[in-house]
Amino acid sequence: MKAVQKNIRSSISKGEQLLAVLMDPDKIKPKVISEFMQKLNQSIATHIFVGGSTVNDNDTKALVVEIKRHTNLPIVLFPGDVTQITNDANALLFLSLISGTNPDYLISKHITAVSKLRKSSLEVIPTGYILIENGKQTSVEKVTKTTPLSRQNVQQIVDTAKAGELLGMQLIYLEAGSGALHPVPLEIINSVKQELSIPLIVGGGIRTKKQLKDAYNSGADLVVIGTAFEEDDAFFDELKK
Numbered sequence: 001m002k003a004v005q006k007n008i009r010s011s012i013s014k015g016e017q018l019l020a021v022l023m024d025p026d027k028i029k030p031k032v033i034s035e036f037m038q039k040l041n042q043s044i045a046t047h048i049f050v051g052g053s054t055v056n057d058n059d060t061k062a063l064v065v066e067i068k069r070h071t072n073l074p075i076v077l078f079p080g081d082v083t084q085i086t087n088d089a090n091a092l093l094f095l096s097l098i099s100g101t102n103p104d105y106l107i108s109k110h111i112t113a114v115s116k117l118r119k120s121s122l123e124v125i126p127t128g129y130i131l132i133e134n135g136k137q138t139s140v141e142k143v144t145k146t147t148p149l150s151r152q153n154v155q156q157i158v159d160t161a162k163a164g165e166l167l168g169m170q171l172i173y174l175e176a177g178s179g180a181l182h183p184v185p186l187e188i189i190n191s192v193k194q195e196l197s198i199p200l201i202v203g204g205g206i207r208t209k210k211q212l213k214d215a216y217n218s219g220a221d222l223v224v225i226g227t228a229f230e231e232d233d234a235f236f237d238e239l240k241k
């Protein structure tokens with residue numbers, strides 16, 4: 001097992017709570033990066049995820065290179081598409097959208113990615129990605145043309161996550177979607193966590209310190225927050241080390 005995954009597991013075994021700040025190359029403005037990174041470095045953030053639903057070619061690489069000038073935190077690609085794979089990051093979440101039935105996001109894009117990954121030293125982390133209904137349509141839903149799982153059907157979500165683990169995925173990511181109206185319900189986090197023996201990532205619509213704590217207390221090992229920092233980087237001040 002390579003470094004990023006190993007460190008996630010070792011932090012979890014020590015009871016540490018992990019926070020990834022999601023930076024979307026399409027949304028973050030180059031001129032604010034330096035100040036943004038300064039605040040990020042003073043916060044409890046442990047990882048940086050980079051990715052977006054629609055990103056121009058090369059913008060991901062440019063952003064990753066710039067982020068590395070400001071931090072030693074691990075940079076993990078969370079790609080919306082194959083074009084967002086760059087060797088400059090530390091790791092790649094190799095996402096299978098197991099809440100949907102679109103073959104493109106279950107296997108086809110992965111096959112396309114292989115020619116890039118064969119030449120790369122990126123740590124590839126097989127990740128079961130589960131989109132959960134949040135009250136409005138999200139970009140992931142539009143781009144992938146898949147239907148999120150109903151938040152009412154907890155058992156289906158638990159079974160989907162467990163199926164991902166049994167298929168050999170190393171992480172499960174419960175996603176309400178970027179800018180979600182409602183984050184993943186705590187009951188769902190709790191039920192999924194009880195069933196899994198692999199780390200659990202939760203993201204989408206988390207905007208307050210209380211929501212972050214609630215997600216951890218319900219069983220999230222790593223929480224991902226993007227929009228709240230994008231809209232107001234003062235949120236970092238509430239999450240100082």
Ligand code: 1GP
Binds near residue numbers: 175178205224225
């Ligand atoms: C989206 O889970 C991430 O893929 C983060 O969501 O932007 O709503 O924080 P937010």
